[in-house]
Structure formats: structure tokens, C-alpha cells
Amino acid sequence: MKAFLVLLVLAVAACASKPPPLKxxxxxxxxxPDANGNSAFRLDVILTSDPALAAEILALTxxxxxxxxxxxAALHATTLKVVGAELVPGQAYGPVALKAKFRxxxxxxxxxxxxxxxxxxxxxxxxxxxxxxxxxxFALSAAGTGK
Numbered sequence: 001m002k003a004f005l006v007l008l009v010l011a012v013a014a015c016a017s018k019p020p021p022l023k024x025x026x027x028x029x030x031x032x033p034d035a036n037g038n039s040a041f042r043l044d045v046i047l048t049s050d051p052a053l054a055a056e057i058l059a060l061t062x063x064x065x066x067x068x069x070x071x072x073a074a075l076h077a078t079t080l081k082v083v084g085a086e087l088v089p090g091q092a093y094g095p096v097a098l099k100a101k102f103r104x105x106x107x108x109x110x111x112x113x114x115x116x117x118x119x120x121x122x123x124x125x126x127x128x129x130x131x132x133x134x135x136x137x138f139a140l141s142a143a144g145t146g147k
Contacts, residue, residue: 019051019105024123026095027109028143032134033090035113041133042066042112045083045096047104053079054106062118065110078102087133098123111138 027045035041044065048054053076057065073082081100087093098107107123109131117137123129126142 022047022098022104022107022124023127024107024125024129025098026128026143027098027107027123028128028130029087029094029096030130030132031087031089031091031093032132034135035087035089035133036117037114037135038089039114040086040088041114042084042086042110043133044069044085044110044112045098046108046110047081047083047098047100048076048079048106048108049100049102049104050076050079051106054108057108057110058120058122062110062112062120065120066112069110095128109140113137 046057048057057072060068069082069084073080079102083096085093098104109121109123111121111133112118119138121131121138121140123140125140128143130141130143132139132141
């Protein structure tokens with residue numbers, strides 16, 4: 001009985017230490033006709049089950065992420081999924097269903113705009129989120145109920 005109680009306490013402690021799953025399940029994109037100064041750009045949706053890996057990615061510059069993305073995806077094949085696209089301003093794209101073969105705890109979006117407007121957005125504030133991409137930058141918000 002004592003051994004069972006010890007195992008039960010260890011199991012509960014292991015469950016309590018897991019990070020919560022990502023709240024966001026869909027990402028919508030609104031791409032303005034003059035996004036990125038009317039130039040094509042790269043966009044990656046990055047899903048992971050490892051919060052430390054998400055922090056490591058966020059420590060990179062967007063240019064470094066795009067240069068290393070294939071290597072990182074290969075190194076972390078069981079805990080990292082990347083959905084990437086090269087987009088042109090005004091193009092319809094999405095919604096992106098945020099699904100993977102692992103339990104997703106972190107979601108990021110890498111935007112490969114030219115110059116200083118490049119950056120990362122962190123998903124998780126709402127069940128459905130909207131990434132608005134315009135001439136000079138981008139913003140993430142909760143998607144409306146009409147989506």
C-alpha cells in the first residue's frame with residue numbers, strides 16, 4: 001500500500017509539472033496589399049512541445065531562425081513542427097490549423113519582412129488568433145467570432 005501511495009504522489013507531481021497545452025487552435029492571416037512594402041516575405045508557424053526550445057527560438061533574430069529552420073526541424077523532429085510559406089502582399093492564406101503529432105505547448109510565428117519589421121509573434125492568448133500583416137509590420141489579436 002505504501003509503494004502504491006508513493007507511485008501515486010510521483011504520478012501527480014509529474015502531471016503537475018507539465019506545461020499547459022497551447023490555447024490557440026487556429027491562426028487567421030490578413031495580408032494587406034502593401035505588406036512588407038509590397039514585397040514577398042516568408043512566414044513560419046512554429047509549434048513545439050518544449051518550452052525551452054520555444055525560448056531558444058525566440059532568442060534568435062528572425063534572419064537567424066530562417067537560416068537555421070531546417071537544421072532545427074531535423075534536430076527536434078519529435079517536438080517541433082514548422083509550417084512555412086512564402087507569401088505575396090494581398091494573397092489569401094489560411095486559416096492555419098495548429099495541429100501536430102505531439103502535445104503543443106508553445107506556438108510562434110516568424111515573420112520574414114525586410115529590415116527591422118521582421119520579428120516573432122507568440123500565440124496563445126485566444127482560441128483563434130488573427131495575424132494582421134501591413135506595410136510596416138504586423139500585429140496579433142484575437143480573431144472575431146465571425147471567422
